[in-house]
Amino acid sequence: MAEVVVMPQLGNTVESCVVTSWHIKVGDEVNPSTIAAQIETDKSAMEVPAGVSGTVLRLLAEPGDEVAVKAGFFIVGEPGEAIDDLIPASTETPQPKPTLTQPIRHTPPPATPAPTQTRTTASPRARREANQAGIDIAAIRGTGPQGRILASDVRAAIEAIPPPPVGTGLGGRLTRADLAGTNLIHAPMGLPTPPVPQVPQIPQPPPAQSDFPGAFTDTEITGIRKLVAERMQASLAHHAQITETASAPATALLALRARLNNQDLPKITLGDLLAYAAVRTVADFPVLNSTFDGTTLRSFSAVHLGLAVDTVRGLLVPTIRFSSTMGLHQFAVASKELITQARTGTINPDLLTGATFSLTNLGAYGIESFTPILNSPQVAILGVNAITPSAVVNPDGSIGVEQRISFSLTVDHAVVDGADAARFLQALTAFITDIDRRIDTETGLI
Numbered sequence: 001m002a003e004v005v006v007m008p009q010l011g012n013t014v015e016s017c018v019v020t021s022w023h024i025k026v027g028d029e030v031n032p033s034t035i036a037a038q039i040e041t042d043k044s045a046m047e048v049p050a051g052v053s054g055t056v057l058r059l060l061a062e063p064g065d066e067v068a069v070k071a072g073f074f075i076v077g078e079p080g081e082a083i084d085d086l087i088p089a090s091t092e093t094p095q096p097k098p099t100l101t102q103p104i105r106h107t108p109p110p111a112t113p114a115p116t117q118t119r120t121t122a123s124p125r126a127r128r129e130a131n132q133a134g135i136d137i138a139a140i141r142g143t144g145p146q147g148r149i150l151a152s153d154v155r156a157a158i159e160a161i162p163p164p165p166v167g168t169g170l171g172g173r174l175t176r177a178d179l180a181g182t183n184l185i186h187a188p189m190g191l192p193t194p195p196v197p198q199v200p201q202i203p204q205p206p207p208a209q210s211d212f213p214g215a216f217t218d219t220e221i222t223g224i225r226k227l228v229a230e231r232m233q234a235s236l237a238h239h240a241q242i243t244e245t246a247s248a249p250a251t252a253l254l255a256l257r258a259r260l261n262n263q264d265l266p267k268i269t270l271g272d273l274l275a276y277a278a279v280r281t282v283a284d285f286p287v288l289n290s291t292f293d294g295t296t297l298r299s300f301s302a303v304h305l306g307l308a309v310d311t312v313r314g315l316l317v318p319t320i321r322f323s324s325t326m327g328l329h330q331f332a333v334a335s336k337e338l339i340t341q342a343r344t345g346t347i348n349p350d351l352l353t354g355a356t357f358s359l360t361n362l363g364a365y366g367i368e369s370f371t372p373i374l375n376s377p378q379v380a381i382l383g384v385n386a387i388t389p390s391a392v393v394n395p396d397g398s399i400g401v402e403q404r405i406s407f408s409l410t411v412d413h414a415v416v417d418g419a420d421a422a423r424f425l426q427a428l429t430a431f432i433t434d435i436d437r438r439i440d441t442e443t444g445l446i
Helices: 124-133 151-160 223-238 251-260 270-282 328-344 418-433 435-443
Strands: 003-006 016-022 035-040 045-049 054-059 066-068 072-077 241-249 290-292 297-299 305-307 309-311 314-316 357-361 380-393 399-412
Touching (some): 016 124, 035 072, 124 151, 223 314, 241 380, 251 270, 251 399, 251 418, 251 435, 270 305, 270 328, 270 418, 270 435, 305 328, 380 418, 399 418, 418 435
Parallel strands (some): 305 357, 357 380
Antiparallel strands (some): 003 072, 016 035, 016 066, 054 072, 241 399, 290 297, 309 314, 380 399
């Protein structure tokens, strides 16, 4: 018997998903593990399995469509089976672009709606795009389930806005002739429109190079890249960010990594050791293991580490929950698993939220110092830099070379004093300097 497969609930906070590509087509045989489509949420991109067995009879969305959670996704059944009763009305025939139920207003709506006004249902992505465009979202007719307004509806409404008149006068100024036929100017009743004086055209010099500015490519910022851009801008707008940098000898760190990897245990990387050291250190600095909403500083007992991961879809920050309660090897296994899920697009969106302190590591790229941007509403993020040879004065006064590693800590100066940040870096560099003995004592794993 034919059935409608619905968009799954991919996390507690996800309300809709954008179909980026289909991996199946009408006529294909699928089973529960068959990858049906690639989708994007506001937080991540991932592959969605079919979840059922049968023949694909109909796809209910096109690439680029936004589909609400629990709304129809595609239909499976037996070949040739009737499915007319299962096809949502909005997909039976090609739909025109959404129409406006009232003129679009380019001013924000009143702060307090009238008592008779009904609530407008729209996806978070649609509300954000309407707000950025200065459009009253209540003026848009939605095409989603139960009239829900989707981001595609907002974009269609923006495209439907007529362009402003183009001026033909000097410097692009509007003339009466330009405005004729618009509702911006009318001749007095019974009187002819006065003649428009002819302005001689001023010849323009030819460009210095006919191919200026040369070839270029426009790339629309969408999906995760767009979300990252919005969050980075919001972070800088809402937090008073300062960055402090300190360094430590890397001798003990490198020796410990070599010793650990000679044991018959899962591999421990430098990144694992550095992230683990940061977690153990920040646990003693509650003001850094906090979130700030503009009025309230909330400090946490457990450290939930956000680990910045570079993926082909953009920057993702999965959360190692309760990382401060883990031993080194447990921490290393958990971090590698989350990193793999983030890069393959299989991570649960709920695991991309909830971090209380974040770490971003650019040391592998040879970066010696940078300014990490806070992952709002967190108040601190630690940047890990490269290990580099540095000159050092030996106890006998001679000059030598020492391998050193530096850290760049960004904090919200509204709630974290510069001295607090300095004390954290002081404690962290002491931990790294003596890391082989610190981990022996604190975890008992070696």
